Amino acid sequence: MKQQRHWYHYLWIWSIIYFSLGFVNILFAWLGLISFCLPLIFAIGGGNKLFCNRYCDRGQFLRVMGSQVGLSMRREMPDWMKGKAFRYGFMAFFFAMFFNIIYTSYLVGSEIQNLQDVVTLLWTFQLPWNWTYTAGVSPWVAQFAFGLYSLMLTSEVIAIVAMLIYKPRSWCVFCPMGTLTQTICRAKASPES
Amino acid sequence: MAKLSPRHAVVDRDMCVACGTCVDVCPMGAMKIIQGVYASPVEDKCVGCGMCAKECPASAIKVEVRS
Numbered sequence: 001m002k003q004q005r006h007w008y009h010y011l012w013i014w015s016i017i018y019f020s021l022g023f024v025n026i027l028f029a030w031l032g033l034i035s036f037c038l039p040l041i042f043a044i045g046g047g048n049k050l051f052c053n054r055y056c057d058r059g060q061f062l063r064v065m066g067s068q069v070g071l072s073m074r075r076e077m078p079d080w081m082k083g084k085a086f087r088y089g090f091m092a093f094f095f096a097m098f099f100n101i102i103y104t105s106y107l108v109g110s111e112i113q114n115l116q117d118v119v120t121l122l123w124t125f126q127l128p129w130n131w132t133y134t135a136g137v138s139p140w141v142a143q144f145a146f147g148l149y150s151l152m153l154t155s156e157v158i159a160i161v162a163m164l165i166y167k168p169r170s171w172c173v174f175c176p177m178g179t180l181t182q183t184i185c186r187a188k189a190s191p192e193s
Numbered sequence: 194m195a196k197l198s199p200r201h202a203v204v205d206r207d208m209c210v211a212c213g214t215c216v217d218v219c220p221m222g223a224m225k226i227i228q229g230v231y232a233s234p235v236e237d238k239c240v241g242c243g244m245c246a247k248e249c250p251a252s253a254i255k256v257e258v259r260s
Contacts, residue, residue, distance in 0.1 A: 053213030172212035187231030
């Protein structure tokens with residue numbers, strides 16, 4: 001039975017557009033906040049994970065590359081990666097890094113620190129990205145964009161590596177937003193569920 | 194009442210991350226996400242084909258013979 005295709009089955013294209021836009025102008029990185037806000041709106045407002053289930057561009061991108069293109073080796077993910085300790089630990093680390101981006105943007109906005117026009121991959125490797133920042137915006141706006149793009153690119157790289165080695169949507173097992181929204185949904189769920 | 198398939202998908206609710214991969218791949222439209230917490234098969238739709246178990250990234254689904 002062939003499933004009907006809907007417009008939201010093509011949202012994986014957004015992943016490509018997002019990273020391409022950030023390559024041209026880093027300020028487009030702000031659009032990454034959509035991937036932070038929408039899951040929370042669905043979870044807090046609707047008590048569901050509809051974003052993960054239907055609208056997540058990254059999840060769809062991993063499915064397309066892993067299943068349809070066939071890039072995934074489909075190995076079994078180790079148990080520790082599926083465990084609560086790793087999932088919640090990674091979520092805590094990820095959001096600590098997110099709040100560090102906000103703090104760094106505050107320091108730049110307060111002129112305590114200068115704007116660093118680099119994209120940091122895997123919190124270690126600094127990639128020169130100075131050609132992208134051309135618009136005349138406040139330095140903290142640009143700093144937040146560089147930070148958010150770094151975080152999005154880093155998580156995308158981790159997601160792609162997990163897709164290549166394990167099953168296509170392995171990233172979803174330890175996705176910080178997925179873990180957070182499932183926790184919210186569990187807190188909101190009626191006791192019989 | 195429709196005759197149930199001899200095999201069906203069983204979800205480990207503790208392992209399930211409610212990502213919706215099973216919903217996406219199920220050819221029968223038999224998987225549902227319950228309140229954003231875990232996946233659950235619709236028993237009279239599930240034919241136990243194993244597509245969901247094959248794709249589940251958390252390996253939270255097994256196909257078992259109905260008791």
